[in-house]
Amino acid sequence: MVRYDAGHRERTHSAIIDAASQLMRERGFTEASVGNVMKAVGLTHGGFYAHFADKTAMLAAATEKAFDDSPKNFAALARMAQASGDVGVIAKHYLAEARVGAVASGCPAAALVSEVHRQEAPVQARFRNGTEDTRRALAAAPGLTTAEADHSWAALAMLVGSLALMRAMPDASLNDTIREQAISALRKLAATPNPPQPESPPA
Amino acid sequence: MVRYDAGHRERTHSAIIDAASQLMRERGFTEASVGNVMKAVGLTHGGFYAHFADKTAMLAAATEKAFDDSPKNFAALARMAQASGDVGVIAKHYLAEARVGAVASGCPAAALVSEVHRQEAPVQARFRNGTEDTRRALAAAPGLTTAEADHSWAALAMLVGSLALMRAMPDASLNDTIREQAISALRKLAATPNPPQPESPPA
DNA sequence: TGTACATCAGTGAACGCGCGTTCACTGATGTAC
DNA sequence: TGTACATCAGTGAACGCGCGTTCACTGATGTAC
Numbered sequence: 001m002v003r004y005d006a007g008h009r010e011r012t013h014s015a016i017i018d019a020a021s022q023l024m025r026e027r028g029f030t031e032a033s034v035g036n037v038m039k040a041v042g043l044t045h046g047g048f049y050a051h052f053a054d055k056t057a058m059l060a061a062a063t064e065k066a067f068d069d070s071p072k073n074f075a076a077l078a079r080m081a082q083a084s085g086d087v088g089v090i091a092k093h094y095l096a097e098a099r100v101g102a103v104a105s106g107c108p109a110a111a112l113v114s115e116v117h118r119q120e121a122p123v124q125a126r127f128r129n130g131t132e133d134t135r136r137a138l139a140a141a142p143g144l145t146t147a148e149a150d151h152s153w154a155a156l157a158m159l160v161g162s163l164a165l166m167r168a169m170p171d172a173s174l175n176d177t178i179r180e181q182a183i184s185a186l187r188k189l190a191a192t193p194n195p196p197q198p199e200s201p202p203a
Numbered sequence: 204m205v206r207y208d209a210g211h212r213e214r215t216h217s218a219i220i221d222a223a224s225q226l227m228r229e230r231g232f233t234e235a236s237v238g239n240v241m242k243a244v245g246l247t248h249g250g251f252y253a254h255f256a257d258k259t260a261m262l263a264a265a266t267e268k269a270f271d272d273s274p275k276n277f278a279a280l281a282r283m284a285q286a287s288g289d290v291g292v293i294a295k296h297y298l299a300e301a302r303v304g305a306v307a308s309g310c311p312a313a314a315l316v317s318e319v320h321r322q323e324a325p326v327q328a329r330f331r332n333g334t335e336d337t338r339r340a341l342a343a344a345p346g347l348t349t350a351e352a353d354h355s356w357a358a359l360a361m362l363v364g365s366l367a368l369m370r371a372m373p374d375a376s377l378n379d380t381i382r383e384q385a386i387s388a389l390r391k392l393a394a395t396p397n398p399p400q401p402e403s404p405p406a
Numbered sequence: 407t408g409t410a411c412a413t414c415a416g417t418g419a420a421c422g423c424g425c426g427t428t429c430a431c432t433g434a435t436g437t438a439c
Numbered sequence: 440t441g442t443a444c445a446t447c448a449g450t451g452a453a454c455g456c457g458c459g460t461t462c463a464c465t466g467a468t469g470t471a472c
Contacts, residue, residue, distance in 0.1 A: 004414085004415060004416095004467095004468095008415075009414090009415070012415080027321060028231075028233075028318065030231075030233055030458090033457080033458065033459080034458080034459060034460085035457075035458075035459090043415090043416065043417090044416070044417055044418065045417095045418090045459090045460090046416070046417055046418060046419090046460095046461085046462085047415065047416045047417070048459095048460090049460070050414085050415065050416075051415095054459080054460080055458095055459065055460090103320070109368075110317065111317055112317055112371075113316065113317050113364070113367040113368060113371050114314055114315055114317040114318060114367045114370075114371075115231065115317060115318060116370075116371035116372075117370045117371050118230060118231060124371070124372070124373075127371060127372070128371070128372040128374075131368065131371070131372065149387060150384060151384055151387065151388050151391070152384075153365070153368075153380060153381045153384045153385075154361055154365070154381075154384040154385050154387070154388035155388075156364070156368075157360075157361050157362075157364035157365040157368055157381065157384075157385065158357055158360050158361035158364055158388075159360075159364070160364045160367075160368065161316070161359075161360035161361055161362070161363045161364025161367070162356070162357070162360040162364070164316040164317045164363075164364070164367075165312075165316060165334065165356075165359075165360055165363065167317075167319075167320045168315075168316050168317075168320050168327070168330060168334070169327070169330070169331045169334065170320070170327075171331075177356060178356045178360065181354055181355075181356045181357040181360075182356075182357050182360065184352060184357070185354050185361075185392055188354070188391060188392055189388055189391055189392065207434090207435090207447085207448060207449095211448075212447090215448080215449090233425090236424080236425065236426080237425080237426060237427085238424075238425075238426090246448090246450090247449070247450055247451065248426090248427090248450095248451090249427095249428090249429085249449070249450055249451060249452090250448065250449045250450070251426095251427090252426095252427070252428080253447085253448065253449075254448095257426080257427080258425095258426065258427090
């Protein structure tokens with residue numbers, strides 16, 4: 001056994017959180033087990049309790065970590081929509097083939113929605129905070145949140161639902177259909193109701 | 204032990220499927236264990252293998268069963284939308300408080316979306332068939348599928364995503380917001396693009 | 407310079423439990439003779 | 440009418456395994472004297 005330099009403990013701690021946040025999205029809360037997570041980090045399960053009080057504490061930290069990038073990603077997509085004048089690009093990128101495949105590093109809301117309600121309070125709390133931050137970032141997209149109406153939750157629900165459905169039904173042509181409809185639906189949702197819409201801006 | 208009348212075996216068989224389809228939605232595929240399911244039926248685990256080859260066979264049958272009502276329910280909602288002239292009623296009913304609470308007997312798509320991709324092929328297949336049938340029923344709603352555009356997948360994704368999110372973030376006022384946005388979004392999605400829309404028909 | 411001890415991240419055996427699956431069995435009834 | 444046997448849904452002990460959690464330990468280094 002080596003003597004550990006300063007900061008070693010903290011590095012191990014966040015390595016555990018990183019591994020957990022990926023395993024969780026890929027294989028669910030249950031299979032993100034203490035043993036599996038520690039093995040992914042390259043350690044044995046016994047050392048776990050020097051870092052976390054219990055599995056729930058790890059899952060809570062991992063959920064928070066998983067949501068770290070979501071608001072940033074959606075903010076970037078909202079900016080792209082603004083720049084291109086097409087909200088459809090949000091769905092186009094969020095539902096891109098590569099993202100559908102990358103469960104472990106992808107949107108935690110889509111990866112965990114239907115499992116979260118069974119988790120303990122601390123995990124649910126992080127999920128909710130992360131999802132609300134994500135919605136807030138998406139709301140910056142042009143047309144989604146206006147003086148007359150807010151459709152940012154509906155847009156998020158459609159995007160998350162589409163991604164989860166695409167993964168649940170892995171079929172290239174079906175996925176293309178779902179993606180295209182999401183793009184078109186987002187455009188329709190964000191279009192101002194009264195002047196007849198510029199339905200298809202250049203992608 | 205009693206001598207069993209004709210049809211007893213078949214009744215036990217479907218009681219197992221019913222119990223599994225409910226436990227599955229409420230507590231997930233993993234916790235819909237052979238032991239838990241048989242206990243729910245009032246039997247011991249040992250008798251299970253007289254009815255199913257393995258757990259996967261049960262989950263596949265339970266998934267199919269869970270989707271039995273979905274297309275009927277959506278067809279009924281589509282008819283209500285037609286009759287009332289408001290597609291919003293679909294979201295209003297699908298996302299009603301009672302439905303959000305009734306996970307065990309509710310929409311299997313919403314209850315299982317983010318878990319299905321980890322299940323074995325037979326289970327995934329039933330999920331896909333059930334979801335496609337459900338989408339087909341929803342497509343009968345006025346305005347969702349027209350000559351110019353089809354938004355039935357987008358609408359289903361938004362409804363399923365909203366329901367799953369509402370359960371993941373149990374908070375009455377947040378749930379109201381999500382429901383209201385879903386109603387409004389559905390109306391906007393189904394509205395014909397050109398003549399300025401009758402945005403708020405009487406609910 | 408040498409010895410004794412403290413530190414502390416990580417190890418691995420052990421615990422009780424639930425899982426999916428197997429299998430010898432039970433016991434109430436029906437059928438054969 | 441009475442005996443022997445077949446039927447068959449369901450029982451419950453047992454298997455190997457992975458789970459979350461506990462705990463006595465290891466062993467490389469730092470510190471005290």
